[in-house]
Amino acid sequence: MQTSTNQSLRPLTTKINDKGNIEIGGCDTVDLVNKYGTPLYVIDEVTLRSVCRDYKKAFSSYDKVKLLYASKALCSLATSAIIAEEGFGFDAVSGGEIYTIHKAGVPMGRVLFNGNNKSADELLLALELGVGRISVDNFFELALLDELAKSKGKNVDVLLRITPGIECHTHEYIQTGHLDSKFGFDLTQIDEAVDLILSTYSTLNIKGLHAHIGSQIFETKVFDDEIEILVKEMARINDKFGLKLDEMNIGGGLGVKYIESDLPPSVYEIAEIIISKINSAAEKYNIPKPVLYLEPGRSIISTSGVTLYSIGSSKQVPHGKKYVAVDGGMADNARPSMYQAEYSAVLANNPEGDNLQNVTIAGRFCESGDILIKSISLPEICEGDILCVFNTGAYNYSMASNYNRVEKSAMVLVNNSQSDIIINRETLDDLVSHDMIPDRLRANV
Numbered sequence: 097m098q099t100s101t102n103q104s105l106r107p108l109t110t111k112i113n114d115k116g117n118i119e120i121g122g123c124d125t126v127d128l129v130n131k132y133g134t135p136l137y138v139i140d141e142v143t144l145r146s147v148c149r150d151y152k153k154a155f156s157s158y159d160k161v162k163l164l165y166a167s168k169a170l171c172s173l174a175t176s177a178i179i180a181e182e183g184f185g186f187d188a189v190s191g192g193e194i195y196t197i198h199k200a201g202v203p204m205g206r207v208l209f210n211g212n213n214k215s216a217d218e219l220l221l222a223l224e225l226g227v228g229r230i231s232v233d234n235f236f237e238l239a240l241l242d243e244l245a246k247s248k249g250k251n252v253d254v255l256l257r258i259t260p261g262i263e264c265h266t267h268e269y270i271q272t273g274h275l276d277s278k279f280g281f282d283l284t285q286i287d288e289a290v291d292l293i294l295s296t297y298s299t300l301n302i303k304g305l306h307a308h309i310g311s312q313i314f315e316t317k318v319f320d321d322e323i324e325i326l327v328k329e330m331a332r333i334n335d336k337f338g339l340k341l342d343e344m345n346i347g348g349g350l351g352v353k354y355i356e357s358d359l360p361p362s363v364y365e366i367a368e369i370i371i372s373k374i375n376s377a378a379e380k381y382n383i384p385k386p387v388l389y390l391e392p393g394r395s396i397i398s399t400s401g402v403t404l405y406s407i408g409s410s411k412q413v414p415h416g417k418k419y420v421a422v423d424g425g426m427a428d429n430a431r432p433s434m435y436q437a438e439y440s441a442v443l444a445n446n447p448e449g450d451n452l453q454n455v456t457i458a459g460r461f462c463e464s465g466d467i468l469i470k471s472i473s474l475p476e477i478c479e480g481d482i483l484c485v486f487n488t489g490a491y492n493y494s495m496a497s498n499y500n501r502v503e504k505s506a507m508v509l510v511n512n513s514q515s516d517i518i519i520n521r522e523t524l525d526d527l528v529s530h531d532m533i534p535d536r537l538r539a540n541v
């Protein structure tokens with residue numbers, strides 16, 4: 097089976113150059129740090145485009161496929177422009193993501209708006225900008241969207257987000273398709289929702305069903321189970337309500353390789369399983385082959401990203417661990433403290449050094465839980481060394497915060513030995529730019 101980019105631990109262009117430093121996209125990472133500072137998110141354009149092409153090629157035999165990128169994984173103007181150029185549409189989950197995608201110049205018909213508690217303002221923005229589909233999540237939203245669409249004199253094409261009742265073996269916080277989930281209509285509520293759309297919510301035009309079962313998935317069987325349920329439900333709804341639902345969104349979820357022992361399936365393997373299952377299920381339940389929407393996030397953007405940190409203090413606990421602290425941590429990468437995510441790293445300026453020692457990489461934020469990597473073997477570390485953490489493209493910047501009032505990191509795009517800033521580093525002034533001191537307090541300071 098052909099391999100795909102999500103199975104690589106590092107960006108595809110990663111090398112050790114003749115200075116002995118890690119190079120990505122033809123750029124020496126030490127030079128990047130000297131030019132842009134740390135922490136620094138780096139996105140390798142070749143890797144990003146390569147995985148988009150894997151998806152296109154892998155699903156090319158299914159002529160009704162629509163590839164959406166789940167922009168929650170990382171949403172920026174430049175990455176949106178690249179992904180759109182590769183022919184993808186977008187799954188957005190907020191007004192901010194919709195606005196960013198719009199500003200990147202993406203045709204809004206290619207966008208699906210999804211989420212369990214979209215606000216009226218966000219729905220209005222989606223209607224005004226003309227997003228292609230809205231995935232409706234619950235009864236409250238059905239009523240709200242219909243009311244807003246009526247006020248704007250618009251009709252809306254919708255998918256019904258359902259909870260298919262599938263447990264996948266991933267972290268509890270990134271499972272979404274199990275029965276007791278906050279997302280979507282329970283299977284037993286679908287008929288009531290369809291009935292309401294047909295009888296009451298005249299602006300809503302139901303096109304199909306949507307589910308997403310979880311993230312960082314390595315098993316393939318769960319997609320099989322999901323498709324079985326979606327196709328069966330579509331056939332049943334069509335029969336019962338005399339409809340012709342022909343769109344099925346199976347979400348995202350394909351995993352990536354964060355550490356050596358992670359063995360995610362390739363995009364090609366997943367595509368084969370998904371396509372053959374749709375064909376057999378469509379035949380079994382006697383419906384035409386549906387339009388297939390996929391919305392991968394992590395597997396599109398993760399591998400292209402690394403984060404460069406400067407190493408500062410270190411501390412040997414007597415008879416205990418050696419802690420090595422970097423100048424970032426849980427505010428630029430929340431995943432280790434949030435769900436014990438693991439990462440691989442090397443010293444960017446000494447990737448092949450010997451004298452390996454086991455250390456714990458600590459973040460700089462004021463929480464004991466701010467540990468980026470619990471245990472890693474690195475060459476002897478000196479102050480000023482640069483740590484390159486791999487596979488940080490997804491759910492790092494997009495989850496970043498200003499905890500401890502630390503400025504958010506910059507992001508550069510590298511390709512062909514060229515580096516371009518795509519997100520500026522925040523400044524101290526940015527940090528206070530939204531603060532106000534009421535005049536009555538100012539007088540007393």
Ligand SMILES: Cc1ncc(COP(=O)(O)O)c(C=O)c1O
Binds near residue numbers: 393
């Ligand atoms: C509805 C939906 N679609 C797509 C995704 C993207 O998942 P992933 O990044 O695992 O591919 C998510 C992630 O949580 C999601 O909730």
